[in-house]
Amino acid sequence: MASSSYVLLFALLALASWQAIASDPSPLQDFCVADNSSHVPVLVNGFACKDPKDVKAEDFFLAAKLDMPRDTKANKVGSNVTLINVMRIPGLNTLGISLARIDYAPLGENPPHTHPRATEILTVLEGTLYVGFVTSNPDNKFLSKVLNKGDVFVFPEGLVHFQFNPNPYKPAVAIAALSSQNPGAITIANAVFGSKPAISDDVLAKAFQVEKKTVDWLQAQFWADNQN
Numbered sequence: 001m002a003s004s005s006y007v008l009l010f011a012l013l014a015l016a017s018w019q020a021i022a023s024d025p026s027p028l029q030d031f032c033v034a035d036n037s038s039h040v041p042v043l044v045n046g047f048a049c050k051d052p053k054d055v056k057a058e059d060f061f062l063a064a065k066l067d068m069p070r071d072t073k074a075n076k077v078g079s080n081v082t083l084i085n086v087m088r089i090p091g092l093n094t095l096g097i098s099l100a101r102i103d104y105a106p107l108g109e110n111p112p113h114t115h116p117r118a119t120e121i122l123t124v125l126e127g128t129l130y131v132g133f134v135t136s137n138p139d140n141k142f143l144s145k146v147l148n149k150g151d152v153f154v155f156p157e158g159l160v161h162f163q164f165n166p167n168p169y170k171p172a173v174a175i176a177a178l179s180s181q182n183p184g185a186i187t188i189a190n191a192v193f194g195s196k197p198a199i200s201d202d203v204l205a206k207a208f209q210v211e212k213k214t215v216d217w218l219q220a221q222f223w224a225d226n227q228n
């Protein structure tokens, strides 16, 4: 084989193995309960493990009261995300999964955002949700659906998505599972217009093809987080 073929083969193998680990790693032991007491200087994709003989049922438990409605009036978007990730349940460390309850006020929304590390699967417990996501460049195809109680929808990893409660009278509730112990969330408007410090309005005026005063107005708004 010519050396250039070896280079190509190596590149393909590297790409294939990278894709195989492009999510939370599969655990190589039963569990690795996050140890919050020790201060290990280097953390590779997770937290240091607690000594297995000190692990208790409580490490895998949280009295999260996910059956209780949350306050959806505390922010302007009218939604409240209660995320149960590794920061809340140390036993989730290395297991590649987390859970959220999302409450929506009438006409409330969980605004366009992405999870850099997780695919999300969501089910509606109460009410109706208009949901959708947009595929990556260059197509930017918008896929959307109206979900009723009991319906399930999937938001693929990394893609911009939202949920909106179209009912002006009734709240809505959903439960979502995410394929990471720490899915992360980037709310588009908050990241772009609410960054600290602010991105230059020259940059944003050109990017959004609007006047600088429109950007300045947007940047002056209060971009609250809807997640707890």
Ligand SMILES: *[C@@H]1O[C@H](CO)[C@@H](O)[C@H](O)[C@H]1NC(C)=O
Residues within 6 Å of the ligand: 069, 070, 071, 072, 073, 074, 075, 079, 080, 081, 225, 226, 227, 228
């Ligand atoms: C979510 O609701 C809880 C009470 O149920 C409230 O304490 C909290 O401030 C709300 N969070 C947001 C981000 O609106």
Ligand SMILES: *[C@@H]1O[C@H](CO)[C@@H](O)[C@H](O)[C@H]1NC(C)=O
Residues within 6 Å of the ligand: 034, 036, 047, 086, 087, 088, 089, 090
């Ligand atoms: C560790 O402790 C800090 C402070 O008490 C807390 O904020 C954090 O969520 C904890 N992390 C884990 C993985 O338990």
